[in-house]
Structures are given as C-alpha cells and as structure tokens.
Amino acid sequence: EPEVTQTPSHQVTQMGQEVILRCVPISNHLYFYWYRQILGQKVEFLVSFYNNEISEKSEIFDDQFSVERPDGSNFTLKIRSTKLEDSAMYFCASSPTYENEAFFGQGTRLTVV
Amino acid sequence: AQKITQTQPGMFVQEKEAVTLDCTYDTSDQSYGLFWYKQPSSGEMIFLIYQGSYDEQNATEGRYSLNFQKARKSANLVISASQLGDSAMYFCAMRGVSGGSYIPTFGRGTSLIVHP
Numbered sequence: 656e657p658e659v660t661q662t663p664s665h666q667v668t669q670m671g672q673e674v675i676l677r678c679v680p681i682s683n684h685l686y687f688y689w690y691r692q693i694l695g696q697k698v699e700f701l702v703s704f705y706n707n708e709i710s711e712k713s714e715i716f717d718d719q720f721s722v723e724r725p726d727g728s729n730f731t732l733k734i735r736s737t738k739l740e741d742s743a744m745y746f747c748a749s750s751p752t753y754e755n756e757a758f759f760g761q762g763t764r765l766t767v768v
Numbered sequence: 769a770q771k772i773t774q775t776q777p778g779m780f781v782q783e784k785e786a787v788t789l790d791c792t793y794d795t796s797d798q799s800y801g802l803f804w805y806k807q808p809s810s811g812e813m814i815f816l817i818y819q820g821s822y823d824e825q826n827a828t829e830g831r832y833s834l835n836f837q838k839a840r841k842s843a844n845l846v847i848s849a850s851q852l853g854d855s856a857m858y859f860c861a862m863r864g865v866s867g868g869s870y871i872p873t874f875g876r877g878t879s880l881i882v883h884p
Contacts, residue, residue, distance in 0.1 A: 697875070698813070698861075700873070744811055748813075754801055755818075756818045757803075759814075
C-alpha cells in the first residue's frame with residue numbers, strides 16, 4: 656500500500672542551525688502539507704503546496720520556514736535558524752484532491768538543543 | 769472559519785466494550801468532509817475513517833463507524849469491541865471550503881485508554 660515517507664525519523668540540532676525535513680508523498684497525490692505537533696498539543700497546520708507553489712500558509716509559517724519540491728518526488732521543509740520552540744513532531748501529508756483525506760507520514764521528531 | 773471541538777480529553781474503556789469519542793464541528797460550508805485519525809504513542813498519524821457531508825449513510829471501516837448527525841453538527845467515532853492496541857490519541861478533523869481554504873482543521877484530540 657502506498658504511503659508517505661518522511662526522513663529522518665528523529666533530528667537533533669543546535670539552536671541557530673538550519674534543518675531540512677524531507678518527505679516523499681504518495682505518487683499520484685497533488686496536494687501536500689506540513690503540520691507540526693508540539694508534544695502533547697494539537698496538530699497545527701503550517702503550509703499547503705499545490706501545483707508547485709504554496710497554496711496556503713498559517714501564521715506559524717513565517718520567513719524562518721520554506722518549502723520546496725526539488726524534483727518530482729521529494730517535498731522538503733526547511734527551517735532556518737532553529738529555535739528551542741521549534742522542537743516538535745513535524746508531519747508531512749498528501750491527498751489526491753482537496754476533498755479527500757490527507758495521508759500522513761510517520762513524522763520527524765525535531766529536537767532543538 | 770471551521771472549528772472542531774473534542775470535549776473529552778480522556779476516555780477509558782474495558783477491552784471488548786464499545787466506546788464513543790465525541791466530535792462536534794462548526795462550519796458555514798455546504799460541502800465538507802470529516803475524518804478521524806489515530807495517533808499511537810509511537811507518534812504517527814493513522815487515517816481511520818471519512819464521512820462526506822452529503823453521504824446519506826454513516827461511514828464504517830471494520831470496527832470503526834462514524835455516527836454522523838448533520839443537523840447537530842456532530843461526527844462521533846464509535847469503536848466496537850475495543851482492543852488493547854486501540855489505546856491512543858484520536859483526532860477529529862474536517863475540511864471544506866471556508867473563505868477559500870481547503871485546509872484540514874484538527875480538534876485537540878481525545879486520549880483513549882483500553883483496560884484489560
């Protein structure tokens with residue numbers, strides 16, 4: 656069964672460093688998303704991506720964040736100059752259309768020290 | 769704007785019993801979708817079940833069923849014959865077209881613990 660794949664599963668980084676979180680969405684899906692979940696808290700939307708451009712973004716998704724689809728399969732989230740409060744689980748998700756359910760990857764647990 | 773409310777922060781159920789997890793929503797959209805996800809302690813988000821707002825029948829997927837009451841704007845998840853492996857966080861979510869946004873919106877989740 657096709658699935659969304661995220662790498663790495665766990666990333667530890669020093670405050671101020673840049674991190675890139677990677678995702679391979681399901682191949683025939685057109686809509687891609689990044690969410691984050693601070694430990695024990697709600698799932699927060701960051702950004703959606705469609706047709707090779709950002710379609711929507713939340714207030715959380717400021718200039719510190721960027722997304723790219725560098726090739727036909729990968730979808731990346733870059734966090735520049737990480738802060739302690741960026742520590743969270745980051746989920747990539749994809750869906751075939753805007754109406755369908757989003758399928759999530761297993762998440763990348765980011766720890767900023 | 770869309771809003772999802774899950775009023776039960778935690779639920780307990782005996783193994784093999786049924787349990788209902790509550791979800792109410794608010795939207796001005798005429799057409800929308802409702803979803804439930806399971807998040808075990810390992811952290812991944814697992815899609816469980818989907819209900820479209822125009823679906824006349826309640827969705828079912830194995831032991832999961834969605835009790836959809838459109839007039840009351842509720843979409844409760846029913847898990848029949850609970851198993852120990854059902855212990856997890858459960859999130860209700862919806863998506864529709866609200867102000868041009870299709871973004872899935874999540875509730876705060878309900879923690880389910882299944883006792884042997």
